[in-house]
Amino acid sequence: MSERILSVLVEDKPGVLARVSSTISRRGFNINSLSVGPTNIEGRSKMTIVTELDAVEQVKKQLNKLVNVIKIVELDPNMTIETEVLLLKVSINKESQTSVIEKASLSNATSVDVGQDFAIFELTGSSKELDKFEALMKPFGIIEMVRGGRIALQSNL
Amino acid sequence: MTKEQLTGAELVIRGLEYLNVSTVFGVPGGAILPAYDPLYDSPIRHILARHEQGAGHMAEGYAQATGELGVVIATSGPGATNLITPLANALMDSTPLLAITGQVASTAIGNDAFQEAYTVGLSMAATKHNYLITDASEIPQVLKEAKFIATTGRPGPVLVDIPKDILNQVAAWVEPGDLDLPGYKPTTEPNPKMVQQASSLIKKSKKPILYVGGGIIHSKANNELFVLATKFNIPVVTTLMGRGAFPDGHELCLEMPGMHGNYTATTSIQNADLLIAIGVRFDDRVTANPSFFAQNAKVIHADIDPAEIGKVRDAQVPIVGDAKSVIKGLIEALGDEKLETENWVSELKEMKTEFPLSYKQEDKGPLKVPYVLEELQKLTKEEAIVVAGVGQHQMWVSQHWNFTEPNTWLNSGGLGTMGYALPAAIGAKTAYPDKLVLALDGDGCFQMTCQELITASTENIPIKIVVFNNGNHGMVRQWQKIFYNSKFSASELTHDTPDYLKLAESMGAVGLRMMEKSDIEKVFNKMLEINDRPVLVDCVVDPDDMVFPMVPAGGSNDQIIMNEEDLKNL
Missing domain, CATH: 3.30.70.260 (ACT domain)
Incomplete structure (x- = not known):
């Protein structure tokens, strides 16, 4: 469907x-x-x-x-600009740190807060991109995550 | 000039007067107390019910009989929760209702205060719309909006919840202005293109059926319907909510279809090539299993509520609009067209003769409700307003009473609320003190709201109640007999408790009893003679009688059980 x-x-x-x-x-x-x-x-x-x-x-x-x-x-999905926002808190340590940051930056996620053992990223994009990013971060240990719900506008009316 | 300063409570009463409300039904209590103070001095008549559910059904009966707004007042907490049933009932049957409830003080809301309930939340799914007032100055405008929403489009219940401190707050009386409801614009005038399409389908049809319901009565379109049916020779079935929209006894009237409809009405739909459905919602009690319903028919579906169109059955021609405008449009579009429906009409006429409603009343045997009803109607000289509860007796009244006028048949159709008859009859009689109002009730139903007999006596509302006393929840018993191997689990009530004569007397009414055929005329004549008090007739009837025809729930309307014999082949 x-x-x-x-x-x-x-x-x-x-x-x-x-x-x-x-x-x-x-x-x-x-x-x-x-x-x-x-x-x-x-x-x-x-x-x-x-x-x-x-x-x-x-x-x-x-x-x-x-x-x-x-x-x-x-x-109309073909003429719709759709986006969603995600905040994701992932655990980091000395070994994983570089890899996490690299993957996040390749995904166009912005780091909004970094602590000793965690980082919070923000990503805006399609739901698929958000899903992909979540999958990418999963192996490092997602501590907490929230998605803002999808919003959309028709591009030509 | 300074504007007149009133309390919120005074604004409520002034607002109701401004909206031409003449009668309200209610029960006072803590949070609504401020409103009862100015109500005492107002020309508005207040009927003190014994239970808020009763007050709500009274307001519904008033509204169903008049076609105008019914108003009910209750207090916060249990007062409001007791109103949920009438609100849900009014929503199902599209009855215009305004409920005003008191609420705990706005400063206490959310603190689980004494008699606090989340009325707006609780009633959200039982109303067309609802409001919580946050400032007394809103009251006149909100009441005007509430009445407008309740009475226009597809009518329904609207609730206005007012915290006690707001009822005591002082604000200026400002005459309500224009309404600003950007999301509420009911379509009443049908799209002419759709009406044209409908008329071309009608012109081609050889077996059309006008399938009409409560929408005709709400839109006061019965005269137009009569013209449409008779000018173009189209047979009419009237649903439970549409009884009286087209006169019984007319040769084109097939009366009620469905689960307990008569054979011809139900079968006419099955055999039709076109359904002209107006102000109906393809309720499951009419359609049975929708996949077997009117399989050969194209459908024109006209309704003021667009959500009804296509909900159960796709329509070849959907028409959104008020029934009266739609029918006028159809009459105009059909012009002087002669439909070739003669064979169809005579086929159905023969069917009616071949498959009449039947019952057997033996001379010495227990009384049968259909027989008693037919005798009662013979003895009733004037057009009565007939009110029923829910169950066997309701089906029998709809089948056997001859309805010729709209708004003369009040019952709880969609929600199936037992206990509706007595309070609704009180509401109807309040609106029409000079009309004969008959509550034809079952004993199970009567016992659910019988305390309102006190309301009828003390408020001098001389209705007549016939309790068809079979000592059982009759319809439950019927289903247990058919579908549960005659295991009568919790359906027996007993014939003699309460003693209805003593109950009537203790509540300020006259009690009469009929047990056999020879009692009928005498007892009913006495009942009809007494007009200074309510009269209750304890009519003891056969507990084993069953309502036929019957199409079991989820079955096909092609397989109608005509009598007890047919049950053996189930």
Whole structure:
């Protein structure tokens, strides 16, 4: 099944995230990723929801019923700029240090903090690039990791 | 000029008056107390229910009978949680409801204060929309919005939760302004292109069926529906929620299809080449297994809620719009077209004669609900508002009562809420004190909300209740008989406890009892004569009677069980 990306413009009101996620779980829909943040318009937030559902039409219709949901656009994956951010804390020691830093820099990850026995990297990119980086760091011992959820914009509208 | 300063509580009551609310149902309590103070001085009538669930169903009955907003008030915590059932019920049956709940003080929210519940969270999935007020000045505007959302588009329940300190906060009364709801713009006017496409399908059809439901009643489109059906000679099935949208007894009326629908209504859909579905949602009680449902039919599906279209069944022609506008559009687009439906109509007419609803009432035998219902309707001279609970009795009423007007049949369709009948009848009678309001209930249902009989007596709301007393959860017993090898686990209630006559009397109502055929006329005439108090008739009926026809859940509508004999072939 291919992924479907919904860009959901909502009113920035208390409880709107709860309404959206409750609607999704109540109808038994699964989501791969959900992110939310403010937009350039005051009082409006945007959610990016990534799902693999055939039932995406129903998701759209049910979400559209929410009073605080203003507009839902399904993004065309071929014309979509998509990105995600990752913070990854990996353990280092004298032996691994050079190799970790080399691999990170080849992956275009930025080191944002380094301690005696750990380093934190930040990487922005497609979900695949993030997955790859995670796999690359795994042998060194990932202490903690967080991903920001995928965000997307259509490049030509 | 300085604006008039009011408390939040006064703004609530002023706001309700501004919205032309004349009646509210409720139960007071700590957090909502401030609102009850100005309510005392308001012309708004308050009906004091004995339980918030009852208050909620009263507001629903009021709304279902009038087609207008029903309003219920409750306190925080248990007051609000007791409202969840009526809210969920109203959401399923698209009933316009406004619930106002008190909340603990905004400074105490989140601290597990006394009688605190997360009402907005709890009711999120049981309402069309809900609000938590954070400043008293919001109240008039939010109430206007809430009414608008509850009554427009696909109607539904809206809840407004107000913390106690906000009810005491002083703010200016500002007349509510224009609504700013960028995410809420229901489509009422159908796309003319879709209407054209629908009409060309209709023109080609030889076996069309108008499959109509609650949407017709919400949009007050029954007159237009009558024109569409009769001008173009199209048979009509009315779903449980749509009973009364097209008059029973009319030769084109096939009445209710589905699990307990009559043979002809259910079969007409199976044999149709076109379903003109308006204001229906292809509920599983109508379709049974959807893959076997109307397999030869193309579908035109019109609904005001776009999410209903394609949810269960794909439509060749989807139309988003208000039922009335859609039907008007169809009538216009069809013009003077003559449909070739004569054979179809007569085929169905013959089917009706061949496969009628049947029951056997023996002279000395136990009473059968269908017989009692038909006798009651004969004795009722005027058009009554009929309210039912959920289960066998509900199906029998829908099958055997002759409904000719919309808004005369109130019941809990989607959620199947036992206990609905009595409080909903109180709500309907409050709206129409001069109309005959009959709560036709089962004993299992009645016992779930029977304390509201006290409300009917003390508030002088003389409804009439017939409790079909089979001493059992009848539909549960029927399923146990058919699907669980007659193992009657926890379905027996007993015929004689409570003693309904004493119960009625103790609650300020008149109690009457009928046991056999010869009692019927006398008892019902007495019931119909008494108009100064509620009357309860304990109608003792056969516990072994079963509702037929029946299509088992998940089965095919091509295989209809017509009677007990057919069960042997299951």
